[in-house]
Amino acid sequence: MDRLIINGGISLEGEIRIAGAKNSALPIMAATLLTHETVQICNLPHLYDITTMLELLGCMGVQPIVDEKLNVEINSSSIDHFSAPYELVKTMRASILVLGPLLTRYGKAEVALPGGCAIGSRPVNLHISALEAMGADIVVEDGYIKASVDGKLKGANIFMDLVTVTGTENVMMAASLARGQTVIENAAREPEVVDLANCLVKMGADIKGQGTDTIVINGVEALAGCSYSVMPDRIETGTYLIAAAATRGYIKVKDTRPDILESVLSKLEQAGAQINVGANWIELDMQGKRPRAVSLRTAPYPAFPTDMQAQFTALNSVADGTGSITETVFENRFMHVHEMNRMGASIRVEGNTVIVDGVDTLKGAPVMATDLRASASLIIAGLVSDSETSVDRIYHIDRGYECIEEKLQLLGARIRRVPS
Numbered sequence: 001m002d003r004l005i006i007n008g009g010i011s012l013e014g015e016i017r018i019a020g021a022k023n024s025a026l027p028i029m030a031a032t033l034l035t036h037e038t039v040q041i042c043n044l045p046h047l048y049d050i051t052t053m054l055e056l057l058g059c060m061g062v063q064p065i066v067d068e069k070l071n072v073e074i075n076s077s078s079i080d081h082f083s084a085p086y087e088l089v090k091t092m093r094a095s096i097l098v099l100g101p102l103l104t105r106y107g108k109a110e111v112a113l114p115g116g117c118a119i120g121s122r123p124v125n126l127h128i129s130a131l132e133a134m135g136a137d138i139v140v141e142d143g144y145i146k147a148s149v150d151g152k153l154k155g156a157n158i159f160m161d162l163v164t165v166t167g168t169e170n171v172m173m174a175a176s177l178a179r180g181q182t183v184i185e186n187a188a189r190e191p192e193v194v195d196l197a198n199c200l201v202k203m204g205a206d207i208k209g210q211g212t213d214t215i216v217i218n219g220v221e222a223l224a225g226c227s228y229s230v231m232p233d234r235i236e237t238g239t240y241l242i243a244a245a246a247t248r249g250y251i252k253v254k255d256t257r258p259d260i261l262e263s264v265l266s267k268l269e270q271a272g273a274q275i276n277v278g279a280n281w282i283e284l285d286m287q288g289k290r291p292r293a294v295s296l297r298t299a300p301y302p303a304f305p306t307d308m309q310a311q312f313t314a315l316n317s318v319a320d321g322t323g324s325i326t327e328t329v330f331e332n333r334f335m336h337v338h339e340m341n342r343m344g345a346s347i348r349v350e351g352n353t354v355i356v357d358g359v360d361t362l363k364g365a366p367v368m369a370t371d372l373r374a375s376a377s378l379i380i381a382g383l384v385s386d387s388e389t390s391v392d393r394i395y396h397i398d399r400g401y402e403c404i405e406e407k408l409q410l411l412g413a414r415i416r417r418v419p420s
């Protein structure tokens, strides 16, 4: 198992390119199950989670082809298994995204029930109840969600009790081939949901309202192949911007989308960053200054994303002043706090809020990553520390950040990967 060794204390400076968004690539890959024609997906990030999704499609009998430009072509007409095994689901919860497409196109699906994980219990009850409202028979047995439908799923009015990103995506995919109209209320408005909807529309789906909290889908007979380019990763973008701000540096991120990062850019400005944006780039300059502490509260889009909470905790840990960070989406997303305190941070957890008193500098230490975004925050903590930090269990980071050490090296960071 690899580790990252970081010798901190350097202000990041330079330019990097942002990869395609993991959380829109994964549902788009699942959406290829909705047609027997070939779907070409461009701008796929090179990540473990993408490899896991390719493996999942492979174990169903689908053989994705990677072309010379590293685009992936997926033709699901050779599918002969309709199940997502526990071995894959336990490494990637997003495997649940095959449930809706398999059920609506083939009338059956078995997907291992994802368990809890490092950030919370994360049930999938809303996925299940929505598909049941559309006529599916679902039992949970032997650790699997076993779903079937006699004939086609039928459109339904679905009110989501909680805003759920993959839940909205699963229902949207299922509804695109269902009989009649489906209305999803309290739908997730995340840009990744919109990206999936845009891909489905390119495949011939009839979807309106994506990006609002009411999505209306009129089922069609069949979907067709298409070529689709995945949108840029807003969380990767934000993570590098925060890393530059925490280290009092300068960064230009290219091939990204400032319009979907408003809540994050506004917090970075409050922290003292000067920000300039163009159509597909963002420039951040701290002019060598220490960041000011910021307070924030996570919530579904367009509010501040939970996937960027840990990184802001790292920034606050060396900021001027005291900041409070409240997590409202997941119940247990503060595992990074204890590791940062081992590096000399002054952070206390009070219910679903952390109070961070900024200190002058952190001290390097061996730390352990517990989930994807926590790993990113520990790397930022390592970059602002005054000595060597070793981040263990970095398989988490490889699930969601493409070539993170190479990109940070481009920005001047002293970071290297070593086998444990």
Ligand code: EPU
Pocket: 023, 026, 094, 120, 121, 122, 123, 124, 125, 126, 127, 128, 162, 163, 164, 165, 166, 167, 192, 306, 307, 329, 330, 331, 372, 373, 400
């Ligand atoms: N929830 C339920 N029941 C459900 C579904 C969700 O109670 O049936 C709860 C969850 O437990 C959570 C809240 O609703 O408390 C929101 O969860 P959501 O379903 O929106 O999360 P998700 O779809 O499983 C996606 C991203 C996460 C991101 C969240 C929130 C993907 C593949 N994953 O997860 O990304 O944190 O939305 O924005 O899109 C990451 O990339 O590191 C990551 C964890």
